[in-house]
Amino acid sequence: MKTNLTALFLVVGIVLSLFFAAEIFAWTTANGDHGWTCFPAGTKIFMADKTEKNIEDVAIGDIIMGYDGTRMMPAVVEELEAPIRDHLYRLTFVDGTTLRLTNEHPLFTKEGWKSINPKKTAEENPQLVVGELKIGDFVFTNRGTYTKIISMHYIPGNVQTYNLKKVSRYRNFFADSYLAHNKKTTYDVDGNRDGIIGDQCPAKGCGSGGGGKEECGPATCASFQRGCGLKTQAYANGCGGVISCPATAPCATPTPVKCARIALKCSTRCGLSRTCVDDKCGGQSCCPATAACPTPLPCLRSKGDANCDGVVNIADYDIFRSMVGGLGDNSSQKYSADFNADGKVNMIDYEIWRNTFYN
Numbered sequence: 001m002k003t004n005l006t007a008l009f010l011v012v013g014i015v016l017s018l019f020f021a022a023e024i025f026a027w028t029t030a031n032g033d034h035g036w037t038c039f040p041a042g043t044k045i046f047m048a049d050k051t052e053k054n055i056e057d058v059a060i061g062d063i064i065m066g067y068d069g070t071r072m073m074p075a076v077v078e079e080l081e082a083p084i085r086d087h088l089y090r091l092t093f094v095d096g097t098t099l100r101l102t103n104e105h106p107l108f109t110k111e112g113w114k115s116i117n118p119k120k121t122a123e124e125n126p127q128l129v130v131g132e133l134k135i136g137d138f139v140f141t142n143r144g145t146y147t148k149i150i151s152m153h154y155i156p157g158n159v160q161t162y163n164l165k166k167v168s169r170y171r172n173f174f175a176d177s178y179l180a181h182n183k184k185t186t187y188d189v190d191g192n193r194d195g196i197i198g199d200q201c202p203a204k205g206c207g208s209g210g211g212g213k214e215e216c217g218p219a220t221c222a223s224f225q226r227g228c229g230l231k232t233q234a235y236a237n238g239c240g241g242v243i244s245c246p247a248t249a250p251c252a253t254p255t256p257v258k259c260a261r262i263a264l265k266c267s268t269r270c271g272l273s274r275t276c277v278d279d280k281c282g283g284q285s286c287c288p289a290t291a292a293c294p295t296p297l298p299c300l301r302s303k304g305d306a307n308c309d310g311v312v313n314i315a316d317y318d319i320f321r322s323m324v325g326g327l328g329d330n331s332s333q334k335y336s337a338d339f340n341a342d343g344k345v346n347m348i349d350y351e352i353w354r355n356t357f358y359n
Contacts, residue, residue: 038081038082038083038085038101038102038105038161038162038163039055039100039101039102039105039161039162039163039175039180040088040100040159040160040161040162041054041055041056041160041161041162042054042055042056043055043099043100043101043162043175043176044175044176044177045058045064045164045173045174045175046064046065046142046173046174046175046177047062047063047064047065048063048064048065048074048075049063050065055162055163055164055175056082056162058077058080058162058164059077059080060077060078060079060080061076061077062076062077063075063076063077064076064077064164064167064173064174065142065173065174066167066169066170066171066172066173067108067140067170067172067174067179068169068170072142072144073169073170075167075168075169075170075172075173076167076168076169077164077166077167077168078166078167078168079164079165079166080162080163080164080165081162081163081165082160082161082162082163083161084158084159084160084161085102085158085159085161086156086157086158086159087102087103087104087117087154088100088101088102088103088154088155088157088159088161089101089102089103089116089152089153089154089155090152090153090155091139091149091151091152092149092150092151092152092153093139093147093148093149093150094147094148094149094150095147097147097176097177098176099175099176099178100155100176101175101180102161103115103116103117103120104116104117104120104121104124105121105163105180105181106121106125106128106130106180106181107133107139107140107178107179107180107181108139108140108172108179108180108181109131109133109137109138109139109140109146110137110138110140110146111131111137112129112130112131113128113129113130113131113181114130114131114132114133114134114137115130115132115133116132116133116152118130118131118132125181128181133149134149135149135150135151135152136148136149137149139178139179140178140179141174141177141178141179142174142177142178142179143177147178163182164182165182166182167182221243221245221246227248227251228248228249228250228251228252229248229249229250229251230245230247230248231247232244232245232246232247233245259279259281262277262279262285263285264277264285264286264287266287266288267287267290268290269290270290270291270292270293270294271290271291271292271293272287272289272290273289274286274287274288274289275287296310297309297310297311298310300312300356301336301339302339302340302341302352303339303352303356304316304320304339304349304352304353304354304355304356304357306319306320306335306336306337306339306353307319307335308335308336312353312356312357313357316337316353316357317353317357319335319337320337320345320349320350320353322337323335323337323338323345324337324345324346324349324350325345325346337349337353339352339353340352
């Protein structure tokens, strides 16, 4: 019986392993060939509308944000891949952000494209000039600035990875805010092979009828302009030409929001500072500061000051009369007519009050 159960579990395990392997192979086959340069799931891709999407959720046809060498521009995802990879590294930057990627994936630095393993990058993309990425290099971000790498750590083991294998026009995209190459060749529209599309196209290299048709297909205004109230503007189409986009419809005037000033109830208690609260009209309502509280007089308890207000008067005598013949303290009122502190209220205490009051 035990032998039969063991055999059954073994068969089930083999079937499940084959099933999951087939699923991964089918995804990879549908979205591109087995590649090298990739990112793990959860990597944030910067989209054209300035939102972010996990790389595993990006689809063919999505419009992401690329970089033309001078400014960020929209580009279309044309091909994906999702290989199982090792050689994954974690880069940590001086601002505390991190980026995980395989060691062949190029990033754009102050000195151009670099990868952790340039030899492996060259095996896949010999057209791209790539230097060695090291600690201390500055990598370009979607904020238009460069951020310094302060550490690199190898992450052992195999992991499911993803890549935007082919991106139209500029051949790059922002992963976790850092500019990465999409690893496709760029010789058709990148005359100096710096990985940034924007050079003049070679002969028969762009548009319809040239060898570059696949690499830099025609741009449309929908790729550039989204939203209302935009002016007429011309854009470089990534193929050495210019596309003119008309103005969009004006934006609707927002409905004004009715506002009312806040009526504050201000306290007259002494020693309060000026206080303000924001109202719904874009302003503030405030209560003014009040006068400083007077400095209290020192208590003259031993001189007959029963209520400890700093003055010996009839009010203290009235307290004495209410306590005479009893204990010295009235805890409910926090008064004391026991001026000599002997635990009793008697004529001795009266004489103390009398001498102070009349003198």
